[in-house]
Amino acid sequence: MSHVRSFGTCIPAHHAVSRRGFLSEGAVRAAGAVTVAGCFASDMGQIHALRSEEVASELRNQDKRVILLWLAGGASQFETWDPKPGAKTGGPFRAIQTNATGVHISELLPELSQRMHHTAIIRSLNTKIADHGGGADLVETGRLKDPGILYPDLGAVVARELGRLESKVPDYVSLYTSTEGRRKGTSGFLGARYAPMFLSESMIPLNIARLDAVAEIDHHARAGLREALGRRFAASRRSQTVDSQNSAYQRVQGLMASAELFDITQEPAEVQARYGPTQFGHQCLIARRLIEAGVPFVKVARAWWDSHGQNFETHQELCADLDHSMSVLLDDLEQRGLLKNTLVITLGEFGRTPQINSSLGRDHFASAWSCSLSGLGIRGGVAYGKTDPEGHTVVEGEASAADLFATILAALGIDHKHEYTVGARPVPLADFGSKPILDVLT
């Protein structure tokens, strides 16, 4: 039987917190309200009430993590995971043999070619929507937009499923520092508790530092006083909502203390050097630091791959960045024993056309494109699915955005059929009818 998780005011009785009771207990509204159709989780107390022990499983104890390398703008499958050398549509670059027998990728990814034992490629995505906004909405949430409901994106779902209540670090961190195509990410009906800590202007979170006007000693003294009062209050009025208030404060303190996780200068110089000079490299290092500290989901957006002109030069630059940064990241995770618990995904909103236009560019294309999955739960060295010789269509193993979503959840050990209930509406974690791609899973 699938677990059912409810959100909004229409939740099952055994999980319900009455509005009057909730308000009287003065729950902390930790991160603002989300109200869509009047039926979504709106506060920390309510969310906590919904996180029953029956579903707060040992899954969370397994310290599973996800790093999503979001190739914003849409990387070309021809110049990355599905090369077609010699085809009219293939472009100028060769395919190179990887360390997985029979699997070839573009010569623009030489370092990753030697780490293919960690990686499964899916070459048969057909997501149909080839505009940036619509494509990203679909791929990020694994389903089409619905005017009646705001779906959470992958990061929010993973944060919800893998995040720990007692965690002092964020559950979902999203770095998107380029301005083009910038998307914050959405927790949808899961509520603001699972919204990303979003870094766009700086690689170190803004506005979480202690105010200069509050001395360090005062800061700690205030926290101690609040904790003491909270303990006394809770002793006679034990409830999930009160617990929620206490944990919200702990969480805020944790977030304030987490600033140093974003500071890569705390890493040895040799480690910093390995990740290289680019911002994407730096952000991959931040991702590793966050993962290591227990953040379940980190998204690093590398914009902007939208190569309508000069596709090959654009990919020479961006693939070099991806190839090196991701390779170092995989190595680093492996050396620290983290890769077995961490899923690393490369994905964008779509791929690029087989046709090469007059500007030597490739345009938007969602009918036959690729992504990669590495690490946790993934059968490495696999190239799943097949496109035709010129890359116009999927001819084998067609996969939708929902199938990919289900596959990612399955790699994490999460049942994609589990349902949230939003109002009276059952919402499975991955869309109805989706199927995990078993061939890429261990």
Place this chain on the structure above:
Amino acid sequence: MDENNTPGSTEPPSAALIAVTLPNKVTVLKTFPLPGIGFCLATASDKSLIYTGLSDFSILRANLSAEKIEPAAVGVNGHTSYVMGLVRCGETLVSGGYDCSLIWWNAESGEIIRRSSDAHARWIRMLAVSPDQTRIASVADDMQTKLWDAVTGACLATWGDYEAQTPQGFPSMLYAVAYSVDGKWLATGDRTGRVLVRDASNGQVAATIQTPVMYTWDPTARRHSIGGIRSLAFSNDSSQLAVGGMGKVGNIDHLEGASRIEVFDWQTGTRRLEIEDSKHKGLVESLQFGPQDAYLVAAGGDNGGFVSVWNMADGKLLTQDVAPMHVHDFELSLDGRYLIAVGHQQGAVINLFSVSG
């Protein structure tokens, strides 16, 4: 159509005529389809026979004097990627491409005479042949310039002096190479807008010219770059060097920058002319001075193509029009009255003078 404007017309016009007559109208005389993107062009001495290297890895030959131009393959088993550079040395063609190889061909029979499979460590971008046809220069994304014996294929010299990475830490590219008309100098240009002029006999750098506007790095929106020097041409007296590319670009997803040319008295480093054309945007892919350096012909494009002719006395536009395709390479006729161009999916013969001109 003026018979004197057609390919195959070998009689050079008089110097007096060139001195007073400047191009005044760009007119497409004929086009011919190509089975791919024509990146490079070489011609027989009378310009009637042309060769082009393509994106389908082939080299095609076409007779422009024929009533119907029907390009045919030169040889088989040549390159295994895009053919980006092509020169003719007597009866020999030499080609280079993204497969890092140089191939010597018998231009007539298509037989491969010699192949240097690892001529460069990375993608070859362009070739140039010395005026006496004894030397061939190649440039590639290994950021090296190599000098080859045109007959024996021996590598005579390898010159570096370019950074492997852009200032932002991304791979750089070495796009363009050109010999001076007197054969003494060799100019090269990279992605970041850096031109080196070398003594062709020993590789000594005689001048360094910076054209930073040709390179657009977007540090905030898209975080990569576009542009670079795509064409170089010495004047007929070898004193001036024209550099072609694209001006600063707002949205680097597209070739939407103004086409851009800078002309230098390269030995003094003085920039004589700075030409930006927003009417016809995109990359200036090929440049050539007209007779007596009276004018400069530029061609290139974005999603479309253009041919523009600039007066070298004052940098003003003489004439321009759209080309039938994004032009990747062209050659002027000996009299400077028409050009032969290859580019996206087709080639063209384009007149530069109205009948009255």
